[in-house]
Amino acid sequence: MDPPVTVERLSQINQEILCIDNEKQQREQTMAALWEHLPPIDLEVVAKAMQELHNCIRALEDRNTSRITISHCGGSHKPPQGEWKQRGN
Numbered sequence: 001m002d003p004p005v006t007v008e009r010l011s012q013i014n015q016e017i018l019c020i021d022n023e024k025q026q027r028e029q030t031m032a033a034l035w036e037h038l039p040p041i042d043l044e045v046v047a048k049a050m051q052e053l054h055n056c057i058r059a060l061e062d063r064n065t066s067r068i069t070i071s072h073c074g075g076s077h078k079p080p081q082g083e084w085k086q087r088g089n
Helices: 007-036 043-072
Strands: none
Touching: 007 043
16 A cells, blocks of 8 residues: 655645646647747648647646646555455455
8 A cells, every 4th residue: 555645745746736737838838829820831840740739738737637646645546456355255
């Protein structure tokens, strides 16, 4: 069983979430700038850059979700292993 989450670890998780949110916001601003840009000379290059930004934003959201899960679950974010057994049996 995982040890309980300490106040220090919760503080670290909070900092990680803030960093992830800041990076995500920067990527979203970059993506918006690309979207609002004049028609691109090479549409494929811009489309590829936007897809990479979108993928990065999605990964940041997933990282944030995992940090939030860790902080709310007392540090245990892994699914249970083995078979479920009812107590008393």
